[in-house]
Amino acid sequence: xxxxxxxxxxxxxxxxxxxxxxxxxxxxxxxxxxxxxxxxxxxxxxxxxxxxxxxxxxxxxxxxxxxxxxxxxxxxxxxxxxxxxxxxxxxxxxxxxxxxxxxxxxxxxxxxxxxxxxxxxxxxxxxxxxxxxxxxxxxxxxxxxxxxxxxxxxxxxxxxxxxxxxxxxxxxxxxxxxxxxxxxxxxxxxxxxxxxxxxxxxxxxxxxxxxxxxxxxxxxxxxxxxxxxxxxxxxxxxxxxxxxxxxxxxxxxxxxxxxxxxxxxxxxxxxxx
Numbered sequence: 372x373x374x375x376x377x378x379x380x381x382x383x384x385x386x387x388x389x390x391x392x393x394x395x396x397x398x399x400x401x402x403x404x405x406x407x408x409x410x411x412x413x414x415x416x417x418x419x420x421x422x423x424x425x426x427x428x429x430x431x432x433x434x435x436x437x438x439x440x441x442x443x444x445x446x447x448x449x450x451x452x453x454x455x456x457x458x459x460x461x462x463x464x465x466x467x468x469x470x471x472x473x474x475x476x477x478x479x480x481x482x483x484x485x486x487x488x489x490x491x492x493x494x495x496x497x498x499x500x501x502x503x504x505x506x507x508x509x510x511x512x513x514x515x516x517x518x519x520x521x522x523x524x525x526x527x528x529x530x531x532x533x534x535x536x537x538x539x540x541x542x543x544x545x546x547x548x549x550x551x552x553x554x555x556x557x558x559x560x561x562x563x564x565x566x567x568x569x570x571x572x573x574x575x576x577x578x579x580x581x582x583x584x585x586x587x588x589x590x591x592x593x594x595x596x597x598x599x600x601x602x603x604x605x606x607x608x609x610x611x612x613x614x615x616x617x618x619x620x621x622x623x624x625x626x627x628x629x630x631x632x633x634x635x636x637x638x639x640x641x642x643x644x
Contacts, residue, residue, distance in 0.1 A: 382599050385600055388407070389403075389407070389436075389599065389600040389601075389607070390606075390607050391607075392406035392410075392440070392607075393605065393606065393607025393608045393610075393611065394611040394614075396437075396440045396441070396444050396538070396560075396604060397440075397443075397444045397560075397611025398611035403437060403608075405493065405630070407600060409429075411429035411432055411593075411596060412426060412429045418585060420584075420585055421583040423481075424584060424591070426483070426486060427477065427577075427591045428578070428591050431578060431590065431592045431593075432596050432600075434567045434571040434574060435567070435592045435597050435601070436597055437566075437571075438567040438571055439604060440563070441564045443608045445557070445561045445563070445564060446609070447608075447612035447613060448556065448557030448558075448560050448561075451612075453554050453616070454554075454557045454560070454561050458545070458558055459561055461516045462522065462526075463523065465522065465526070466537065466562060467565060468524055469531065470530075470531045470565070470573070471569070473527060473531030477573075484532075488532050490639045491635075493539065493632065494632060494635045494636070497631045497635065498632070508547060508549055510549065511549045512548060513545070513548045526562065527566055537559070537565065538556075538560060538562060539631055541555070541558065541559035542559045545559070553616060557612075574590060576590055577590065578590035
């Protein structure tokens with residue numbers, strides 16, 4: 372009975388986290404991974420999951436949840452006309468190649484490497500966006516097909532390794548090229564679909580024959596955690612997306628930067644012995 376109560380409390384805790392992750396996913400176009408990955412990492416530690424698998428399992432499960440979250444989020448942004456199809460056409464091929472590369476690299480490195488990749492990218496993005504109107508810009512328009520392809524490759528690779536769905540990096544990159552924050556957030560939600568689907572499948576495959584995984588694990592995707600997280604994030608993501616279109620551009624940018632920076636620092640703290 373005591374074990375049942377503990378598992379029930381964990382499920383409720385994950386549901387609360389999922390609600391916040393879904394809201395942030397819709398609001399900021401980030402897929403929710405920056406909330407879900409550290410939450411799952413700590414829960415897995417409490418449940419005694421082997422350290423060698425914890426980060427990989429958190430990332431893979433997060434990507435699976437983001438599949439659902441991103442679809443519901445992008446539908447709302449699309450209705451508001453905040454998805455730039457032109458950017459997606461040049462960005463998507465690089466993203467897909469990056470997802471493949473990121474999955475292969477993740478299969479060969481330790482979980483701490485994935486954590487550092489996520490944190491380093493997130494902190495750099497956060498600091499730049501907090502500068503507001505003084506933020507560094509790479510240009511006033513997106514680069515051509517080749518340049519956008521390279522940026523997509525970087526987004527797909529790093530985002531897959533970190534389990535963050537591609538939204539955070541996409542928002543950061545698009546704003547560096549002067550894309551308005553609302554359009555960047557909406558377009559990033561669509562990129563989240565491109566990253567999460569093949570990424571989740573890849574993590575399921577690389578963890579397929581691993582020993583010491585918790586029950587209901589499909590490789591590095593835990594179906595029990597997915598069943599708790601996905602429905603809640605799917606409900607909350609459209610609410611966040613609608614809220615995003617009611618916020619001023621400057622305020623939305625600051626919320627994104629502050630949230631991303633705190634999530635990154637939290638992940639780095641998890642590496643401290």
